[in-house]
Amino acid sequence: MIPTFAVVGHPNKGKSSIVATLAEDERIGISPDPGTTRSAHRYTMSIDGEPQYVLVDTPGFQRAKAVLEWLEARAASAQERPALVARFVEQHRQDPRFHDEVALLEPIVDGAGILYVVDGTKPYGAEYELEMQVLQWTGRPRMALVNLIGDGDYVEAWRQALGQYFSIVRVFDAVRADFGKRLALLQAFAELDEHWRGPIDRAVAALKAERPRRRSRSAAQIAECVVACLTRTEQASLSDVDAASSERRRELEAQLLERLRDYVRAQERQVRDRVQALYRHQALARQEAAAELLAGDIFTSEGWELFGLSRTQLVVSGAVSGALAAGGLDLLAGGASLGLFSSVGALIGGAGAWFGGDRLARIEVLGQNLGGRLLRVGPVRAPNFPWVLLGRAWVHHSLVAERNHARREAISLAVADATNLMDSIPDDVRKDLARAFRSLGEGDAGADTVPRLTALIERVLALEAAPAQGDR
Amino acid sequence: MLLARAVDVRRWLRDDRATPSSQRLQRDRTIGRELAASRPQERVLAWWSALAAAGHREADAPSTGDRVEAGRRLAVALLVALGVVFGAGVAGVALAYDGRHPVNLFTLLGILVGVPAVMLILTLLLLPGRMPGLGAVQGLAAGLNLGRWLGAWLDRWLGVDVFAPHGAAALVAGPFSRWQVVVFSQGLALGFFAGVLATTLLLVTFTDLAFGWTSTLDVDAGRVERWVSALAAPWAPWLPAAVPDAALVEASRYFRLEEDSAAVDVARLGAWWPFVVMVIAVYGALPRLLLLLLGCWRLRRATVRLLLDDPEVTALLDRLRSPLVGLDGSADEEAVEAPRAALPPPRDLPAGEGLVLLIWNSAVDAATAEGWLAGHLGVRPAAQATVDTVHSEAEQRARLAAAVSALRGGPRRVLVMTKGWEPPLLEFNDFLGLIREVLGGGCSITVVPMSLGGGVAANDRAVWAGALARVRDPHLYVQDADA
Numbered sequence: 001m002i003p004t005f006a007v008v009g010h011p012n013k014g015k016s017s018i019v020a021t022l023a024e025d026e027r028i029g030i031s032p033d034p035g036t037t038r039s040a041h042r043y044t045m046s047i048d049g050e051p052q053y054v055l056v057d058t059p060g061f062q063r064a065k066a067v068l069e070w071l072e073a074r075a076a077s078a079q080e081r082p083a084l085v086a087r088f089v090e091q092h093r094q095d096p097r098f099h100d101e102v103a104l105l106e107p108i109v110d111g112a113g114i115l116y117v118v119d120g121t122k123p124y125g126a127e128y129e130l131e132m133q134v135l136q137w138t139g140r141p142r143m144a145l146v147n148l149i150g151d152g153d154y155v156e157a158w159r160q161a162l163g164q165y166f167s168i169v170r171v172f173d174a175v176r177a178d179f180g181k182r183l184a185l186l187q188a189f190a191e192l193d194e195h196w197r198g199p200i201d202r203a204v205a206a207l208k209a210e211r212p213r214r215r216s217r218s219a220a221q222i223a224e225c226v227v228a229c230l231t232r233t234e235q236a237s238l239s240d241v242d243a244a245s246s247e248r249r250r251e252l253e254a255q256l257l258e259r260l261r262d263y264v265r266a267q268e269r270q271v272r273d274r275v276q277a278l279y280r281h282q283a284l285a286r287q288e289a290a291a292e293l294l295a296g297d298i299f300t301s302e303g304w305e306l307f308g309l310s311r312t313q314l315v316v317s318g319a320v321s322g323a324l325a326a327g328g329l330d331l332l333a334g335g336a337s338l339g340l341f342s343s344v345g346a347l348i349g350g351a352g353a354w355f356g357g358d359r360l361a362r363i364e365v366l367g368q369n370l371g372g373r374l375l376r377v378g379p380v381r382a383p384n385f386p387w388v389l390l391g392r393a394w395v396h397h398s399l400v401a402e403r404n405h406a407r408r409e410a411i412s413l414a415v416a417d418a419t420n421l422m423d424s425i426p427d428d429v430r431k432d433l434a435r436a437f438r439s440l441g442e443g444d445a446g447a448d449t450v451p452r453l454t455a456l457i458e459r460v461l462a463l464e465a466a467p468a469q470g471d472r
Numbered sequence: 473m474l475l476a477r478a479v480d481v482r483r484w485l486r487d488d489r490a491t492p493s494s495q496r497l498q499r500d501r502t503i504g505r506e507l508a509a510s511r512p513q514e515r516v517l518a519w520w521s522a523l524a525a526a527g528h529r530e531a532d533a534p535s536t537g538d539r540v541e542a543g544r545r546l547a548v549a550l551l552v553a554l555g556v557v558f559g560a561g562v563a564g565v566a567l568a569y570d571g572r573h574p575v576n577l578f579t580l581l582g583i584l585v586g587v588p589a590v591m592l593i594l595t596l597l598l599l600p601g602r603m604p605g606l607g608a609v610q611g612l613a614a615g616l617n618l619g620r621w622l623g624a625w626l627d628r629w630l631g632v633d634v635f636a637p638h639g640a641a642a643l644v645a646g647p648f649s650r651w652q653v654v655v656f657s658q659g660l661a662l663g664f665f666a667g668v669l670a671t672t673l674l675l676v677t678f679t680d681l682a683f684g685w686t687s688t689l690d691v692d693a694g695r696v697e698r699w700v701s702a703l704a705a706p707w708a709p710w711l712p713a714a715v716p717d718a719a720l721v722e723a724s725r726y727f728r729l730e731e732d733s734a735a736v737d738v739a740r741l742g743a744w745w746p747f748v749v750m751v752i753a754v755y756g757a758l759p760r761l762l763l764l765l766l767g768c769w770r771l772r773r774a775t776v777r778l779l780l781d782d783p784e785v786t787a788l789l790d791r792l793r794s795p796l797v798g799l800d801g802s803a804d805e806e807a808v809e810a811p812r813a814a815l816p817p818p819r820d821l822p823a824g825e826g827l828v829l830l831i832w833n834s835a836v837d838a839a840t841a842e843g844w845l846a847g848h849l850g851v852r853p854a855a856q857a858t859v860d861t862v863h864s865e866a867e868q869r870a871r872l873a874a875a876v877s878a879l880r881g882g883p884r885r886v887l888v889m890t891k892g893w894e895p896p897l898l899e900f901n902d903f904l905g906l907i908r909e910v911l912g913g914g915c916s917i918t919v920v921p922m923s924l925g926g927g928v929a930a931n932d933r934a935v936w937a938g939a940l941a942r943v944r945d946p947h948l949y950v951q952d953a954d955a
Contacts, residue, residue: 010894041801044798044799044801066899069864126860216790
């Protein structure tokens with residue numbers, strides 16, 4: 001039988017949050033209003049279509065005392081109690097008074113293990129014992145989860161009370177639990193019944209393996225976006241009259257530049273949607289407008305300072321590029337030039353990065369085969385541009401990857417934490433990235449560019465982006 | 473056909489992006505589990521066939537990929553033909569012999585072998601990709617390379633992004649484009665040498681050609697003979713007829729001012745032709761042939777990479793290989809009861825007379841409750857009781873009855889203090905019903921959802937007011953937080 005876990009408890013204690021977290025399902029209704037969950041919903045974890053375990057989100061107890069009274073009125077031996085609970089379910093299936101109790105007890109009667117959820121930030125109350133007693137009557141293996149919804153701390157009191165009814169009591173913050181904690185909880189489920197060990201272990205292994213796959217898929221999406229943005233050009237025909245009028249030309253340049261910006265914005269939006277889809281956070285995009293910096297326009301100076309390389313890093317990067325570019329001449333001179341060309345190249349590269357850092361794109365007027373001229377804007381030449389793209393994507397990925405599916409507010413960043421973002425990238429990765437960006441900017445990108453860039457970006461994504469901490 | 477499949481697969485996968493991610497995972501993993509092939513390229517091609525078999529795509533013919541493949545074949549054929557014509561023309565000019573002076577071997581080999589050799593070097597410069605310090609030279613080489621222009625033109629003509637990705641601005645965009653440029657240009661070059669050799673042989677056969685050499689420099693015949701021997705070294709052991717001897721070299725020198733060339737054995741001057749043919753074949757055509765073979769071999773590998781390095785194909789292989797982790801459920805809730813009107817705060821503040829205080833589920837202790845009443849409402853309850861869920865209904869009823877039994881004139885208002893941090897349950901509604909039953913329908917009931925701090929929390933009040941509105945009791949109120 002497939003391990004099945006019914007998540008039960010008082011209303012509004014985070015049952016749906018726990019299910020949303022474990023099932024990675026942001027569609028599960030979570031609301032401060034009690035009674036949001038009206039019926040039991042099953043969430044199946046499967047590997048290649050083969051179910052490994054099932055989580056059942058249930059409505060909360062509404063009339064635990066009445067249920068217990070019904071059961072006690074028909075007092076039976078301990079051995080007969082589970083059958084009595086089954087009888088209760090059977091007899092009250094059509095009874096609107098016990099709609100919620102039937103819905104929550106039904107999967108348990110059918111063989112589910114019990115995950116009883118309480119809120120450890122609110123005081124323990126004796127009325128909870130009625131629910132625990134009803135669950136005890138079912139005779140099913142059960143575990144108590146102390147969820148942490150608010151700010152109070154009554155965990156110890158809860159532990160003592162729950163310890164009398166549950167063999168396993170764990171504290172689990174459904175909204176803030178990271179991936180590791182989610183897996184640890186899942187592994188604990190297996191302790192309820194030794195027969196469940198195999199499927200649960202397989203599920204945990206599959207989820208663990210899925211993690212780097214998602215990162216790798218995200219890196220590929222980001223790399224493709226970077227390539228597309230770095231190689232994009234916008235062009236328009238320029239009549240001789242337009243070409244002669246500097247005002248008209250400037251106007252057209254501005255239009256093309258805006259088109260280029262729009263393209264980049266669209267690419268960014270697209271890659272965000274895809275990354276969020278990979279992590280099953282599709283709905284997050286709808287809330288994105290409320291996010292602060294990530295939703296902000298990529299072409300703002302604030303964003304560039306935040307996500308890109310610092311001025312110093314840019315100059316160093318430009319100097320290294322210049323030295324490399326001119327180094328060939330030193331090699332040709334067989335060392336006789338004493339590194340003169342490399343030095344001059346470094347100077348030019350560094351100065352170019354310093355003075356040209358704010359220039360967005362190359363603007364050219366080209367001749368056309370059939371007469372007239374062509375005004376071409378792009379590709380984007382600003383040295384910091386790919387770093388800004390990468391920085392934003394990196395932060396976004398970090399936020400999304402660690403984000404819990406029980407959280408419903410928009411993603412946001414703590415600006416203060418976002419400084420020195422690029423400092424955390426290892427030097428060798430940064431150099432390789434700089435080389436890849438340069439090669440793209442120079443139109444030397446081939447089919448292998450995206451895989452190479454993907455591998456580098458994957459290494460970056462594996463690092464923790466500092467600003468992401470602000471969201472946790 | 474690999475290029476055709478690479479183009480089709482890449483294009484199809486681009487369009488497939490519109491398909492929801494979960495469907496793609498499901499579809500591809502289902503196919504992937506059935507695939508026997510283990511090599512990535514074979515897996516992709518098998519997936520492509522399976523896709524058509526399963527009806528996920530139309531097996532249309534000819535596809536864009538087929539057109540690209542055909543376009544490429546046509547381009548190569550045209551280049552070879554162009555090379556043949558061009559080679560024949562150049563050879564015809566270079567071997568022009570009017571009978572007055574022999575064909576100058578230096579000029580002839582310079583045109584037919586020297587210039588192509590320079591072009592070959594320029595092509596080779598494109599192969600390593602952009603080299604530091606050589607950008608200008610590589611740019612020149614790219615600009616002179618007909619294969620590169622043809623690739624960009626083919627892309628435009630076929631509406632694809634295969635031969636010159638990232639536009640014409642790209643110098644040598646990746647291995648596939650690079651080796652395709654090599655194959656294109658070597659096809660042209662081999663055609664050129666075929667034309668040259670054919671023309672040379674035709675002229676040798678059907679005309680009387682005379683070859684000689686001349687130089688303004690002080691070059692003696694001995695030195696030229698050494699050069700010639702060095703050039704002929706590769707074939708000297710097995711084709712001695714194509715190795716001019718010293719006497720022939722000596723006899724072939726001429727000076728244009730020297731009119732008396734009759735002293736030279738004119739018939740002997742034609743004996744250079746095997747050497748000329750071999751120089752063209754070995755130093756002109758052979759390197760091109762070898763480069764073409766290398767190009768074809770590398771192009772095939774690059775075509776495989778073109779297919780496998782595409783990010784969508786990489787993602788596809790990942791989908792084919794990776795177990796499909798499903799976390800599926802029916803999360804869509806049925807509509808919760810429509811937003812209800814929240815219960816208002818009580819219009820008439822309860823006076824102390826006839827006020828019954830009920831503390832539900834030990835929400836607060838009696839002293840705190842009385843303190844809150846005195847502090848916030850300025851009243852003292854006339855009667856009070858503590859009732860819990862855990863009490864049986866009979867006991868609850870008894871406690872209520874006991875509380876009101878001492879009241880003269882009966883209860884007028886009831887104030888129920890409850891845990892505001894706990895949600896309102898139907899059990900509480902049952903309790904409200906019990907209050908009505910025991911105390912009568914005339915008195916007002918005000919629910920006070922207490923916070924842990926002792927007051928009424930605004931957010932808790934809203935939840936309680938919303939939930940209790942469903943009870944539809946006209947005399948039921950929820951206490952405001954700031955009262």
